[in-house]
Amino acid sequence: xxxxxxxxxxxxxxxxxxxxxxxxxxxxxxxxxxxxxxxxxxxxxxxxxxxxxxxxxxxxxxxxxxxxxxxxxxxxxxxxxxxxxxxxxxxxxxxxxxxxxxxxx
Amino acid sequence: xxxxxxxxxxxxxxxxxxxxxxxxxxxxxxxxxxxxxxxxxxxxxxxxxxxxxxxxxxxxxxxxxxxxxxxxxxxxxxxxxxxxxxxxxxxxxxxxxxxxxxxxxxxxxxxxxxxxxxxxxxxxxxxxxxxxxxxxxxxxxxxxxxxxxxxxxxxxxxxxxxxxxxxxxxxxxxxxxxxxxxxxxxxxxxxxxxxxxxxxxxxxxxxxxxxxxxxx
Numbered sequence: 100x101x102x103x104x105x106x107x108x109x110x111x112x113x114x115x116x117x118x119x120x121x122x123x124x125x126x127x128x129x130x131x132x133x134x135x136x137x138x139x140x141x142x143x144x145x146x147x148x149x150x151x152x153x154x155x156x157x158x159x160x161x162x163x164x165x166x167x168x169x170x171x172x173x174x175x176x177x178x179x180x181x182x183x184x185x186x187x188x189x190x191x192x193x194x195x196x197x198x199x200x201x202x203x204x
Numbered sequence: 205x206x207x208x209x210x211x212x213x214x215x216x217x218x219x220x221x222x223x224x225x226x227x228x229x230x231x232x233x234x235x236x237x238x239x240x241x242x243x244x245x246x247x248x249x250x251x252x253x254x255x256x257x258x259x260x261x262x263x264x265x266x267x268x269x270x271x272x273x274x275x276x277x278x279x280x281x282x283x284x285x286x287x288x289x290x291x292x293x294x295x296x297x298x299x300x301x302x303x304x305x306x307x308x309x310x311x312x313x314x315x316x317x318x319x320x321x322x323x324x325x326x327x328x329x330x331x332x333x334x335x336x337x338x339x340x341x342x343x344x345x346x347x348x349x350x351x352x353x354x355x356x357x358x359x360x361x362x363x364x365x366x367x368x369x370x371x372x373x374x375x376x377x378x379x380x381x382x383x384x385x386x387x388x389x390x391x392x393x394x395x396x397x398x399x400x401x402x403x404x405x406x407x408x409x410x411x412x413x414x415x416x417x418x419x420x
Contacts, residue, residue: 147352
């Protein structure tokens with residue numbers, strides 16, 4: 100049985116905990132990277148990993164790594180400060196990759 | 205284009221012609237595949253964009269009411285109220301095939317005493333805003349799940365399109381022209397040989413005739 104993980108600052112993830120998701124509160128990017136590594140390498144229980152946008156910078160390499168494999172899906176969600184537009188950049192990157200240029204702009 | 209060394213014989217010519225036929229056919233098929241993938245990809249992108257906006261909006265709203273809850277209650281209380289979830293979410297993944305790309309499909313099940321019961325705390329010591337927060341979060345959660353599915357699909361399709369596009373281009377601009385050039389080279393070489401033989405024969409005939417009739 101697969102699980103869903105949420106990585107982010109304590110304030111952000113705590114609400115998801117009540118929904119029944121596995122939460123992993125972290126304080127900075129380095130910790131997030133460590134946490135994500137643990138979730139992806141040491142277990143296969145997590146099919147979806149949501150991660151807060153402002154931590155995305157630190158874990159970019161991990162995200163790239165799992166981009167082409169069917170599992171797990173690593174998805175950015177906005178944090179408490181609201182959306183930074185980083186989530187949409189994943190979409191633009193995919194478009195650029197498929198088409199060769201960004202046709203959305 | 206640099207031509208690879210080919211032996212100009214009829215057998216090689218036939219082989220090359222066969223390969224050219226296969227290459228052209230493969231090129232057409234791959235091109236069709238690319239076009240269809242692209243069409244699907246566009247649909248997925250549109251869906252992804254909409255979902256992301258919905259999710260971002262929903263989350264912002266949930267966090268806002270959480271902020272209010274956090275200001276009404278003490279952080280320790282908040283932490284305590286949410287510490288022991290009453291339900292847990294289990295996820296099931298199945299795969300769907302889009303043009304030979306396996307994309308995941310998620311369905312979730314909640315495990316708990318009562319699935320509709322999402323508040324893991326008693327109502328006496330918590331504020332109403334916290335209820336709102338959890339309500340909003342559980343609503344946005346379904347969209348988040350959809351988003352995960354759509355986003356993964358998008359990434360996998362993008363990879364496949366990139367691969368297919370490269371193959372199409374390699375066939376169109378490298379393989380097929382090279383084969384055509386080789387075929388042309390062999391055809392010309394064979395013609396040349398034929399001409400040489402013809403001329404030689406004419407020459408020999410002339411020599412033989414002049415000897416036989418003792419022309420001067």
